[in-house]
Amino acid sequence: MKRFFSTFILLIITVLVFAQGQPKNVILLIGDGMGPEQVRSLKYLNGGVPGVMTQFPYHGWSMTYSLSDTITDSAAGGSALSTGKKTINGYVACNEDGTPNQTLLEWAHQHGKATGIVVTSHITDATPADFYAHVTSRKMMDEIARQLAFSDVDFAVGGYLNYFLPDKRDDKLALVDTMKKRGYTVCYNTTELTAAAQLPVVALMSEKKPDRASDRGEWLAPAVTKALQLLENDEDGFFLMVEGSQIDWACHVNNFGHMSEEILDFDNAVLIAYQYAQTHPNTLVIVTADHETGGLKINDKIDRLSPKTAQKKLKKYVTWKKLYHTNTDVPVYAFGPGAELFQGRMENTDIPQKIWSIWK
Numbered sequence: 001m002k003r004f005f006s007t008f009i010l011l012i013i014t015v016l017v018f019a020q021g022q023p024k025n026v027i028l029l030i031g032d033g034m035g036p037e038q039v040r041s042l043k044y045l046n047g048g049v050p051g052v053m054t055q056f057p058y059h060g061w062s063m064t065y066s067l068s069d070t071i072t073d074s075a076a077g078g079s080a081l082s083t084g085k086k087t088i089n090g091y092v093a094c095n096e097d098g099t100p101n102q103t104l105l106e107w108a109h110q111h112g113k114a115t116g117i118v119v120t121s122h123i124t125d126a127t128p129a130d131f132y133a134h135v136t137s138r139k140m141m142d143e144i145a146r147q148l149a150f151s152d153v154d155f156a157v158g159g160y161l162n163y164f165l166p167d168k169r170d171d172k173l174a175l176v177d178t179m180k181k182r183g184y185t186v187c188y189n190t191t192e193l194t195a196a197a198q199l200p201v202v203a204l205m206s207e208k209k210p211d212r213a214s215d216r217g218e219w220l221a222p223a224v225t226k227a228l229q230l231l232e233n234d235e236d237g238f239f240l241m242v243e244g245s246q247i248d249w250a251c252h253v254n255n256f257g258h259m260s261e262e263i264l265d266f267d268n269a270v271l272i273a274y275q276y277a278q279t280h281p282n283t284l285v286i287v288t289a290d291h292e293t294g295g296l297k298i299n300d301k302i303d304r305l306s307p308k309t310a311q312k313k314l315k316k317y318v319t320w321k322k323l324y325h326t327n328t329d330v331p332v333y334a335f336g337p338g339a340e341l342f343q344g345r346m347e348n349t350d351i352p353q354k355i356w357s358i359w360k
Contacts, residue, residue, distance in 0.1 A: 021337040022360040023284035024237035025113075027273045028104070028351075029053075030081065031266050032074060032127055033248030035292025035328045038263055044298070044314045045260055048307030052271045053287040053333040058340055060332040062348045064291045067096060071327045074248065075138040077290030077348065078130035082241075084352040092126065092135045092144070100134035104352050105239055109152045114199060114234035116155035116227045120210055120220055120265070121245030123148065123158025123202075127290060131241050142169050148202075149175040149182075155230060155240075157193065157203040157223040159210035176204075190222050199230050212246060213261035220244070224269045228276050237282070237360075242269050251294035254320040259296075277336045284338050284358075288351060289330035295321025 031038065042051030066076035068088040079087045079094070083101035087094060093101050105115045119128045124144040129135070133147040145163040148156065162168040164175035176186055179202055187193040187203035196203075203223065210216055224242055231238035244266025250258035270287055277283040299317040302310050310317075332351065334342035338358040342351070 021282070022358055023337045024282035024360060025232070025239070025280065025284070026104070026108075026355055026359060027240045027242065027277070027283060027285045028081070028355075029242045029244070029266070029270055029273060029285070029287045030078070030127060031244045031247050031263070031287070031289045032121075033251045033291065033293030033325070034244065034263065034266070034289040035296060035326070035330055037296040037298050038247060038251070038259065038292070039331055040298055041260065041296075041314070042263060042267055044302060044307075044310045045264060047311045051263075051267045052274055053267065053331075056274070056285070056287070056333040056335040056339070058334040058343050060334070060343045061329040061345045062288055062332050062351065063329055063345065064289075064348050065327055071325050072291050073138075073325065074126040074290050075130065078127035080348040081288070081290060081351055082130040084349045084356065086347075086349055090136070090138050092129045092133055092138055093131070094134050094136055098136050103131050104355060105131040105153065105241065107356065108237075108239035112234075112236040114154045114231040114236075114238040115152065116231050116238065116240040117153060117157070117242075118155075118220065118223045118227055118240070118269075119158040119243040119245050120213075120216070120262070121158060121243070121249075122160035122163070122209070123156055123204065124160060124163050125158070125245060127243050127245065128156075128158060128241070142171065145169075145175055146173060149178045153202075154199040155201050155227050157205065157219075157227070159204065159206035159208075161188070161204035161207045164204060190217065190219060193226055194222060196226065196230070199233075201226075201230065210246070212250070212258050213265045220265050220269050221272060224272045228272070232280070240273075242273070244269065248293045251296060251320075252323055254294055254323060256315050256318050274335060282337065284336035284355070285334065286339075286342060286351065286355070287331075287333040288348075290348075291325045292328040292330055293325050294323065295326050295328070297321070
């Protein structure tokens, strides 16, 4: 009976996919720490206009627990989204025994597709690392940087240049030089990134920890725009992962002002991806989170206010429960061919598994 049920479900997925077409390109946007209330805040921050992601036609929910804990960390949460397998907190795209799991990005490369990563954290941070590296501790930043330098990622944007400089590394490897020798255009700011003419490209946008949105300047949106311009030249299609990394950082210290900047910045990146998919109907866009952070709650009494008043007084209606992650289910939004599969409550590992099941 169980085998029959599995075959029946696969048949339904196949019928749905062929009815809608198969995606050639996949854009996965991850709001790190972004739970339902963080998404809800966009409506008030925008003066009554809901976030772009909430306008997608298909919505679902993802369970985020890890293999080792009811509350995941970003490494295990990101690994679930990149590999379709749950793992231990702190592990990066590895099984419990330390053996590597193939990621969506690695699969895309093997199938001739261009690949990209754009984040507002360290490019070696847990979530981006989950798509190109394999280590048993997210703290192994030097090793993660080394794996990026020797990876097949075509387009990478993030912070923390120092992990790639010989005088900042224990092993003295000159990883920037390594990437240049491998053909990468290495950029250090948005101007240089915008001028990049062809793949591969890596942009290391800060020496150390990246600043918050109001201080780092416009970074995420131009990088996503540039990624799409370059990645779309691959006739086999592309995979792009975009992370609004600092939503999580802000929620860890219950800083609603910082969180507001980051969720707005992220939703702007979602808009760019959404607009691209609207004019490129072979593109599937999925927006989700690796977990919720902070236990954010917006008092429902705010809905009695006018949109303009709610926008001004929003912070007064906000409360937090903790300074760490929670096990709250996080939202999933989808648009494009195959998007109808991302409805209802699902495991976080179901997201990449569903992508693999329909990607051509």
